[in-house]
Amino acid sequence: MITYSELRRELVGMFADAGIASAAVDSDLLITELAGISRPELFLCAGEPVPAELERHIRELARRRANREPLQYLLGVAYFMDLELEVTPAVLIPRPETELLAEYAVKHLPEGGSMLDLGTGSGAIALAVAAERPDVRITAVDVSSDALEVARRNRVRCGGEVRFLQSDLFSELPGERFDLVGANLPYVTQEEYPALEPEVRLFEPQLALTAPDGGFRLIERAARELADHLNPGGRAIFELSPPQAPRLAELFVKLGGFDEIDVLADYTRRDRFVSVRIAIQQ
Incomplete structure (x- = not known):
């Protein structure tokens, strides 16, 4: 099973290759929002395995983000x-x-x-x-x-x-x-x-x-x-x-x-x- 750290690294590379300037930030937000954890918690559990269903969901939305679909639409929320x-x-x-x-x-x-x-x-x-x-x-x-x-x-x-x-x-x-x-x-x-x-x-x-x-x-x-x-x-x-x-x-x-x-x-x-x-x- 892939760890949170490995998955994050993979997403950052995918988003950067797609020309997304905020690749690291978007990767963190996508993982933390779907996992229901904070950004500090993401780094604390960096070496832990990502549950299979969560990994599938993250990868599905990551592919859409790499096609430049806005993260806010993918998550359904924006902050104002x-x-x-x-x-x-x-x-x-x-x-x-x-x-x-x-x-x-x-x-x-x-x-x-x-x-x-x-x-x-x-x-x-x-x-x-x-x-x-x-x-x-x-x-x-x-x-x-x-x-x-x-x-x-x-x-x-x-x-x-x-x-x-x-x-x-x-x-x-x-x-x-x-x-x-x-x-x-x-x-x-x-x-x-x-x-x-x-x-x-x-x-x-x-x-x-x-x-x-x-x-x-x-x-x-x-x-x-x-x-x-x-x-x-x-x-x-x-x-x-x-x-x-x-x-x-x-x-x-x-x-x-x-x-x-x-x-x-x-x-x-x-x-x-x-x-x-x-x-x-x-």
Whole structure:
């Protein structure tokens, strides 16, 4: 029988040969998640034999990972802030930088305020904010019914009072206004899409990734409709690609009625967000 150490070494080599930069990390995660042990425990039992059924299961998923299927889809979970979320190919895998959008909402929402999460996907942003700010009323929308099924299961899994609705941006929210709108909408260009990593291009939903007009169409639509859905003094924050940040900031200037228009950086100091406040009429 093969030992944990031998199996780990084999997986690291397999993943490295497949061009996976995080070969060692992915090997550790795959083994520990399926074995139900921690990473330190993996090294403590390095010389112990791997049970035959567990080895079969690990090898089965390892072959799929070597074909560049995302580890999160293989395991069915992804981590976002303090949440463990279900993820399927119906939703994007939550990115670490998007946690900054959720943190912005937690910080800027008024006591007892209201929030709209545009393009909720797995529900990561809405549920993370709900966990930190149970005083806030949160609505989350997505155009994909399949994504909303995952989000609703995550609401049961993680808790939190979040209203999930199927809506094309604001289409099903006539007359509703919020203290904060968070938008993580598709922003990848059609030209960029073929060059994306295989994990993204081959497995994640293109509907949630790409948009026409240089990836800007949905962001622009949301920006133009935003004023009708913010309370006086309400704020919004958009996640987007760095080249789009100045374009969106300039659009808000041209639209008028907004102040505190800021471009915010992500963990790698790249311009990743644009935040605005709707001006309070004097």
